[in-house]
Amino acid sequence: MFRLVAAVGIPVLLLAVVELGLRLVGYGYRPSAIVEVKMDGRTYACDNSRFSWRFFPRHLAREASPYIVPKAKPDNTCRIFVLGASAAMGVPEPAFGFSRMLHVMLADCYPGVQFEVVNTAMAAINSHCVLPVARDCARYEPDVFVVYLGNNEVTGPYGAGSVFAPLAGNLSVIRAAIAVKGTRLGQSMTDLLAAMGARDGTPEMWRGLEMFVDKHVRADDTGLQAVYSHFASNLRDIVRTGRTAGAQVVLCTVAGNLKDNPPFGSQHRRDLSAADAERWDKTYQEGVAHEEAGRYPEAIDTYLAAAEIDDTYADLQFRLGRCYGRMGEYEKALERYVNARETDTLRFRADNRINEIVRDTAAGHRDGVHLVDAARIFEQNSPHHAPGDELFYEHVHMNFAGNYLLARSVLEAVEQALPDRVRKARADDTEPLTEAQCAQRLAYTDVDRYKIAEKVLNDFLKRPPFSDRLYYAEHIERIERDVAALKADVTPQAMAQAAEQNQRAVENKPNDWLLRWRYGQFLAEHVRDHRAAAEQFGWVRDHLPHSWLAHQSLATVLAALGNADEAVRLYERALQLQPTSGRTHFFLGEQWHKRGKTDKARKHYLEAVRWEPDCVPAYNSLARILAQEGKLDKATDICRRGLVFSPDSAVLRGSLGTLLARQGRRTEAIEELQAALRLDPNSAPIRQSLRILQHGPN
Template sequence: MHRAARAGSRVRDAAIGLLVAAAIVGLVEASLRAFGVRTLLSDRDPYEGFSSRMRAYERDDGRDLYRTIPQAVRHSFNYQEFLARKPANGFRFFTIGGSSAYGFPWGADAAFTHVLGAALAGTYRDRKIEAVNAAAMSYGSVRLRILAREILDYAPDALVMFEAHNEFVERRMRRELERGPQLRWIQAVLFRSRLYSAMTRLYERIRPRARPGEKDAEPRSAGELLGVDVIRDTGSTVDDRDRQDALRALEENLRAIAEMARGKGVPLVLCTVPCNLSGWSPDRSVFPDGLRLDARRDVLKRLAEARRLLAAGDAVSAALSLEGARAVAPGYAEVHFVLGKAYEALGRWDDARASYVLARDRDAMPSRVLSTFNDAIRRVGRERGVILVDIERSFAKASPHGLVGFNLIEDYVHPTREGHRRIAFELFNALLDHGLPEKRPAVDFATFDKAWGPRVSPDAKSPALLFNLGVVMENKGLFDAAMENYRACIALDPRHPRAHYNLGRLLHRQGRLAEAEAEQRLAVDLDPGYVMSYVGLGEELRAQGRNEEAVPILERATRVDGASAYAWNGLGAALAALGRYPEAEAAFRKAIDLEPRRPDAKANLGFALLSEGRLADAEAAFRAGMESSPDHPASRNGLAAVLTERGDLDGAERLFRETLLAFPNDAYAGAGLREVARRRGKGRQ
């Protein structure tokens, strides 16, 4: 009896305690709301935590419509409205996709969804046409699968999907899914708590304020240059297994979306997606593991020679040289791209297109759709209830000799205004052919373009367009022109973080360190969640010898994104400069674990080990760097330094001279040769 009474008392006390705690939390939440503290859900990507409890659209009962929620507009979506109750004569379609469907760099009024809506409204004047652009910056099929579930609740008559560029963006999102539904539910609740939100923001602000910097000299992906709101997970090199994983995820998500649409009786319109094949070079090229060092050097030598021959107008010799390189390293993307240029100069159009496709597909830091991805779209597009529209083939047909380039693509994946009109044209005829809203005869493109071309004149001075032009100029190596566009973008939008970041990198290239630092400071302050801004800041401080200031900044970078090899490599370099070699070694090894193919972290590890006198370990690190990139100057110079310390002056001299042949202004190699000469002179005394 007494035990039962005591147990009941404990339960009662616990219940009272919980009620008191809930009351206190409720009071704190109410107070924070009164003071204007926003929830994380109010200003974070609504699908960042990947919960179906977070929606992109909200109902406005006063106006009897749905509209895009403010936080979605701030981060990824166009602002759109549609009626809460679709009228009896209504026809409503939604488009889901990434930035290409979004209308970047202009916005929704230039996108194919808007053009298609105008064409349908003009054709079916007795119908209420609603064309809703639900595409979002950097969204791939993982997020779109969740978004589609919401969209299908709004009684669409058709759902258009135009996306396959961002499948490598969403590796982090796929990891989020693996955390399990319980953790995602908890995150959804916490994102709505003002107390949790205030504490999270406070933590994010507790960081050392130093002055900004610049990126390292590694190639950047087009996505990283654009730096859209959803952080792109594209910094790492991808291999064939990554490509297969992404392909499986894409096809699984496409089938899931198709099944959801069938369940609602909604036709799904799947589009293949085009990209810039002939005008955009690969972001990263890699050699296969196991290819000999001399073979790699031969490929790079042939590549350099082919570029020289092409510039001189000798495309025949350039093609012969590159065909030899292709035989040695068939997976090296840049060889295929330059070979495409040679074939194009020779009028071998089919060979040129095949080479450009291989260059795109073998890119080790892919920002463009792969051939296998479009093939997956075609497979799913043949299933029941799905309408396939082959935009990739349409763009090829509309391009000279089938080579899609800047004629229809603004940069690497975003269609030009004419490109958007062509997509709308293909969708228009596909819908009419399937009786959506009603069956009508097809029209040709000239008729369609004349009647339904966009009524919005291009805004040549919009920040997004100027920024995009800067990215294009940078990809072409026109750095001064790129800087002009970034500055013009900032003049119109001083709070554009990626424009400041990209401008800072280019200022650093010119040695204008103080100006670069100022730009990078702004980039960090404007977007505290973008890891590369911290890396740039830390690198700029290091370039000025301010390593004590750089270390906490780069430590912060590793907390913002613990999977960033750039952050760990930069931290290791700052620690090594301060003589903190064991900590530097750990940071470099972390960077290498994250990106095993990158030579710079291996070379940096080698120099840290060399500074500790660990010659054998240093030699292994430098040789690993040369295995990743046979002409990597830091790795070769480091190996030469090891040979110098061992007394192999002839071997050291040979390596230093090899560096100077490829990089005549390499200061380290020049200093190394002088040290070799000094030691020889000392030995003869």
């Protein structure tokens, strides 16, 4: 017994002492998804911007949209937690996600009830991350859990195609690792390893799906079976967590773009011989030639011949679907589109097995669990049952129409799940809000339509792996036409209408922080009324005291109003709340730079590029400081370092060209300035610098 105590008890005691000591000195962060804050003598539950540090390297960590609710649920309140990843969050614009529409629909149908729809979803996470979120939500009197989850099971932490925490075959090992990372001792070990250098394969910065372009996972990969098993176990535990807390659970299958989203990755079957591969490729190319010439029957016959050699190549399946669609054989087209998704080796979309697990999990519970089969609902509401760009921005993220369809579908299930005390309060004969009415309540304007479409085009569709897919040029040309048409709609009259719609939405729902925050953005960016914007952001800061974003937003407009001291204070507070915000470091560096405090400015500029290596303004400002100090070589190096992460930055290439010219490196300077001008043909300063360098000051 003594030997047992010595071997086990003493080490455990020592670890406990170290853990306690680290907590006492304030080391580390709170690992829970929900933290509590005091405000006006009351305790509130709110999002923890550091929660995902347990699952991601800090420079890649994602966050939920801010939320805050009273810890003790008020009387006559229905509390609904939404769980999931980026599609549930509402990416690319959470203000118009399905949870927001669900909220306004419920409020309209039950005018005497206070609804709290708390969206805990965040980008890039999967069920390994959502289960701890669910356990935290269970402590705050939930009435309903809504779970929309499944797209990131392969690419998220502990998935078979992840660039984050690697896959482990044993679920207990994964959960133990997550638990250890939640301790202060585990955090210290993680920090130590990070200080020693990033793990091989860890991206230096967030690049979205581009980070996974080499993470192919075939349909027959053994790791995929572990992913399915882990997802099933995690989903069962999420349901059990909700039910144990007294909540009804709404499980949703996951919809995806089939018709307008070619596969991201294609690979041949493992045992394909070299001779068969050559024969397959020759046949496939013949089919491509037929398809491009519009000879669809011949293309189908040729593609089918290639499929007899190897039918696991996802692009082949998608081409067949497209050709069948051109021929009007829509059932066959849908079958091939599904096959293309199932054989896609870059698995960014939930496949059939993921959705089968959701259905099986719901069917396995007699009471308290409701199924929304979103995958089938989207098929039923799509032309020829093949969901496409009518409902999606790209592969899985829904546009406004798609989010509305999901919200209407979830509403029906949620109404069945509501407590009796709430259902009795339903207004008689009240129909759910229409899509247009939701747009009015959420202030979704023509300006938003254009800005979101432009963001999707430039930040998603024009970057890998989207840019590596079939029919890319044709697709981009169509999207660019759509974006140009939306831009043309943003007339002065449309801007005035958008301002009025934002103002009316805030007046109708003055306690909605997101409406106020977006109105503040609109006032600052489009109306240039920084004083009115500060009023909106000030309200948000007062009601979301835990949010670094609220402090940063207010600081930025106060800086524009000339209140530099208060701006500095707010930026510093924002960094206390979230020290990894590169953009906040840059803004604070700017304030010190304007005051001539170059040492402080340099410090924050360096922190900015540490956390956001593509922060072009920070590199440019650093180069300016170094150039003023006469350190032209170091300034040049800073510009080159920035161009590694932002090679298409006209600003950095222009600065680099100017620095090279000052060092007498005329040929190199001209090359950089010419490259900058190609990137930004309308830049008068770059054009002037190049003209002087080529032809002299006259």
